[in-house]
Structure formats: structure tokens, C-alpha cells
Amino acid sequence: MGNDTKERILDSSGELFRRQGYMGTGVKQILAEAGAPFGSLYHFFPGGKSELGAETVRRSGFLYGLLLGEYAGPEVELASGIRAFFAGAAETLRETDYADACPIATVALEMSSSDEEMRLACADVFEAWIDGGTARFVEEGLSAETARGLVIQMICGLEGAFVLSRALRSTEPVERAGEASVAAIEAALSQAADR
């Protein structure tokens, strides 16, 4: 079955978009890395690069959301989970020479003003992350409003930290952003427990 060719293409595009964005990645490069011919790309993605791009964003974003969910699952203490997630993100950056950060942030910034389909794909991913995180935080006894605010501030901190860490080649921003998120979450949880 050639079904794994499609997945190889999506894996390659996911990695490349993450490192150099959509515009900076040619279809030839994607196919070379996937070991697939042109024919396969336009067989699996009749819409060409833009269809591949949108599907890559949704898939990579979904997988990254799963990863986050594993760290902050219902069976672990929330603040420690978040702490571990940021620590893991910092370690990944170090191990990959500051290449592997958020899988969709580069594409989101590049394309949001010029390609509505791509913007929507990114927006759907961010919304799913926010909604998933909010539900988890509500389980801890926070109001929906407080939970949503905390989740958004955490994702903002993470995304911004990736921007700085990649440019500075330092994990300090990720670590500082992680500390800030953990502190905010602990403060909110202890305040909620006080009533």
C-alpha cells in the first residue's frame, strides 16, 4: 500500500515547515526528503502545495496537542506537568540545535495575512489547544474564564519563548516562560482552593 508515502510526505513537510516555514520550503525539498516522486504529491494532494500545507498544519498541530496532553493529563499534578512540558521543550531545542520548536508558529506568522485557508488551519489548531487546555484546567476547580486566561497566557509564553530561544540559541526564554506559567497556575489554584 502506498498509504505510507502520503505519511512520509506529511512527515517531511511537517519537519521542514517547522524549521523554515511554508514559503522557505520547496516541494522538491519535501519530496526529496520523503523519497517520493512528484506524481505522488499530486496524487495524494490534488490541490498541490497549498493543500499539503493546510493538511500539514492540521496534522502537526494535532500531534503537538497530543504531546501537550500527555504532560498535563488528568492523572498528573497540573503544575508539575506544565513544568515538565517546558523542561522537555527546552531539552528538545538543545538536542535539535534549536530547530524543533512549535510546528505551526512559523507558518501562522508567514501566512496569516496572505492566505486565508492557511490562516484558518492555524486558527483551528490554536483553538483546539486552548479548548483542550481550558477543559483540563476547569477540572482543577477553576472557573472557565480563569482557566481560559491561564491557558492562553501559557501558550503565548511558550510560543514567544520559542521565537526568542531559536534566535538567541538559548533555552533561557523557554525556562523563564515556563516558570512564569507555573507560578501563575499555582497562584490561581491556591486562590481557588481558598474558598
Place this chain on the structure above:
Amino acid sequence: MGNDTKERILDSSGELFRRQGYMGTGVKQILAEAGAPFGSLYHFFPGGKSELGAETVRRSGFLYGLLLGEYAGPEVELASGIRAFFAGAAETLRETDYADACPIATVALEMSSSDEEMRLACADVFEAWIDGGTARFVEEGLSAETARGLVIQMICGLEGAFVLSRALRSTEPVERAGEASVAAIEAALSQAADR
């Protein structure tokens, strides 16, 4: 004097890089918007697009740093200044159809893994912002370590909020990140005043 042609080119590239990144912006588009011919570009920037790119990043980053400095100058109360800055950023997003966010974040994410000169330009800008902010926070009586942590967390929150706000076409992330930064700053200041 044709000196303003160079500035018109830098203005155009600054705006375009901010919206669609380095890879997504062609030199033809830059020159068309600046109303300048090819000859001028390679006269003022013999190194071509990459030299223009690096200079654009440094210039746009410097100007944005000035803007931040105006909001958080020594004559205004720090937390209110930061609050006003985030509010201003949100308003700018709304007014520009979510186009005008950070002038260098897109380029930083796109290029950090593939072009060392461009990465360095971005890193220099971020470092200048961090150092400038840290000095300002130290004036308020915070330790250098605390000050640096707060500034980095604030910039991370801002940059990440831009990513989300642009994709979601909503100012909520910028507002939430602003609240988080203000809260962290006020907490640190009141703690420092307690001794």
C-alpha cells in the same frame, strides 16, 4: 539626495517582512512599493536581498524598541506603561487587520535555522530589548536577576500573543498576555517594596 530612496526601501521591506516574512517577500515587491528601481537596491545594498534583510531587521527592531521605551519610560509608572503598551499593540492589530505585529518575529522563526547572519541580526535585536528592559526594571528596585526574568517573560508573552492573535484574528491573546505581564510585574514590585 537619493538617501531617502534607501529609507523608502527599508520602510517597504520592514512592512512586508513583518506581514509575510523574508521568504514570502520578493525584491520586486519591495521595490514596487518603495517606488525604486533595481539599480537602487543593488547600489545601496551591494549584498543584495540578504544584506537588505539583515539591515531591515536591525532597523525595524531598533525602532520597535524605541516604541516600547516610550511606553515604559522612567517618567511613567511601570505597570501602567506596560498595560498601555499591550493595549496599544491590540489596537494596532485591530486597525491594521491583524497585520502589524512584531516586525522581526516572522523572520526570526523562518531564518534562524538556515541563515546565520539573519539569525544574528534577530538575536541582537532581542538582546537589546532584554537589556534595555532589564535596566529599566532595575531602576524600580528589582534585582537584576528578577528584572531580567520579568522582561523576558513579558517579551515572550507579547511575541506569542502576536502569533495567536494574527492567526485567530482576535486581540484576546494580546490582552491576556498583557494582563499576565502586568500582574507579574506588580507582584514583583510589591514584593520588592516589602523589605
Place this chain on the structure above:
DNA sequence: GGCCATTTAGATAGATCGTTCTAGTAGTTC
């Protein structure tokens, strides 16, 4: 006016982009 460096102007080159095209191979079903 004559001279010289600076800047403008755009045609052109050569590489690379995404896409299309035709042809061929594998695998399944009748």
C-alpha cells in the same frame, strides 16, 4: 559649460519555483 561621482532605469540572464504531462509499474478483481 564641463567634469565626476552618485543614483536611476529597466532589459536580460540564469536558476528555481510549483505544476502538468505522459508513461509505466504494481496490485486487485473478474
Place this chain on the structure above:
DNA sequence: GAACTACTAGAACGATCTATCTAAATGGCC
């Protein structure tokens, strides 16, 4: 084994990219 679908394979195309090139206009200085 014939017919059909799914997929592979890569040459070729037109568009677009950055960069180069030659020639001319411009502006201060003697």
C-alpha cells in the same frame, strides 16, 4: 490473463525569483 485502479517516475513547461549589466539622468563643484 484481461481490465481496472492506485501509485510511481521524472521530463518538461511557464512563471517567477534574485542578481547582473549597460546606459542614462541627476546634482554638486571647478
